[in-house]
Amino acid sequence: MPASLQSLWPNVRPQGVLAAAAVFLAAALGAAPAHAGPTLEAIEKRGLIKAGVGSQPGFFAPDSSGRWQGFWIDIGRAIAITTLGDPEKIQFVSSSPQQRLPALKSGEFDILLSGVTQTITRATQHGFHFGPVAFYDGQGLLVPKKLGVAAPKDLDGATVCIQTGTTGEQNIADFFRKSGATFKPVTIEDTSEFLKAFEAGRCDVLTQDGSDLGIKRTQLRQPDDYVILPERISKEPLAPAVRYGDDRWLELVNWSVYALIQAEELGITSQNVDTFLDSSDPEIRRFLGVDLSLGLSTGLDPKFAYKIVKTLGNYGEVFDRNVGPTTRIGFQRGLNRLWTAGGLLYAPPFR
Ligand SMILES: N[C@@H](CCC(=O)N[C@@H](CS)C(=O)NCC(=O)O)C(=O)O
Structure with a gap:
């Protein structure tokens, strides 16, 4: 993509003719999504997100081959897809609960995915924004x-x-x-x-x-x-945490989590996602980027949600694979069910 357009559409990695067409159309229409702030700029420059995590298997731990696995790791990979178009472009570093908030503040991390509880003092006194609650705990x-x-x-x-x-x-x-x-x-x-x-x-x-x-x-x-x-x-609402000062970065985090939740609500899984590509439902067409309008208006890769679901599955798949009833950890969904099933998970509209 020409450099000038790349700067206008920093998060778009055009794949295929349609996505590229969306980029040119947006440029022609003068659509100018919010600019990257300092955190997002740094991430794009280094081509890598730095995430602070904990060390509990099921949530975050390297497997026997050294590859990080877990519920929060998958959330991180979803964010890497939205931000850099690649689930692998995120580095996980274990940090103790005592050290990790100061480390986020000082810029050592771009994000914490360590089961951080959203509280008013962390938000207002310490200067952290929280993404969507991805795990309701107590x-x-x-x-x-x-x-x-x-x-x-x-x-x-x-x-x-x-x-x-x-x-x-x-x-x-x-x-x-x-x-x-x-x-x-x-x-x-x-x-x-x-x-x-x-x-x-x-x-x-x-x-x-x-x-x-x-x-x-x-x-x-x-x-x-x-x-x-x-x-x-x-109440321990656990959410991704980022520093103040980069609204665009926060939004990429938000909508990555929402994409996982929305996919589950729409019944879209890693297994069946391709069968939805010829759906006539306008909501599904927008969500999966078959209809390019969301890519045009948001500056995101129109296919970001499709790629998240195809690569990682929906929220339920992520939960079940890492900590669900069939794993050694064996958690029930409880409050972490969709709102349509009596839980608290609810994604705002993709429109
Ligand atoms: N949610 C609490 C506790 C966070 C916490 O301790 N999380 C666990 C992981 S779920 C942890 O970091 N344990 C130590 C570790 O994993 O290294 C907070 O935000 O203060």
Whole structure:
């Protein structure tokens, strides 16, 4: 594509005659999508997104061949498709909950995909924008069965292991204050020490996001000796986090997540997506870029949603493959069902 048009359509990688035609048409019509800000410019220059992640298998971990796998990794690959046209153009770096928010702030990362809870202080005091909630979670309590704890109220006087730098630190203090009980916090920064401390009996209770606990329980030597109490003591809406200052980048993140959700709502999967290409439904034609109008108005590759679904599947496929009922982790969808199925996932219109 000529350099002048490439700068007008920074996210378009024309593939095929139609996409190229869309680019020329847009130029002719004077469509000028919002410009890239500093983060997006840097990403485009280096041809790579830098993402901070955690280290929980199912959410984010390298497999035996060193390739990153997981729910948040797939979200990252979707964002790489939208931004750079290639799911591989994203580098994942593990960073502890304590270090990762400052690292995002300082520019070491372009985005965090580490199960970050959206909170008002992170948004307004620390200067982070959040993309769509991709996983609705809540803080849980993991306890040895032998303690005979039936409910959180039985925990008066307990020693509680908490991961430093997480929302869990404040939640657990609030929780005990509210119930009038006392507790002794043991804060641990090194993620790999967290389970060891618990197994060694340094604390009676391990508290973290329920999803994180679900994974951690499978990593204990005797998982059946432990139980996650059914109560959740907080709301933990987990979302991609970016720095202030680049609206266009935030929108690419937003619509990548929405594309996964919208595909599920439309019943489009990695397996059947090609059968939808001759659909007469205008919504599907726009979504998959058969109708080029969205490419024209947004400056995105008209096929970005098609490529996401073809490569990664829809939200349900991403969830099921990484953490769903048939995996070792075995999560149910719960709140993470589509709004049409009684859950909270809802994508705004692709129009
Ligand atoms: N959602 C909480 C906790 C975040 C958190 O601790 N996430 C887990 C992953 S789900 C984690 O990073 N664990 C340590 C690791 O994976 O290295 C927050 O935003 O403060």
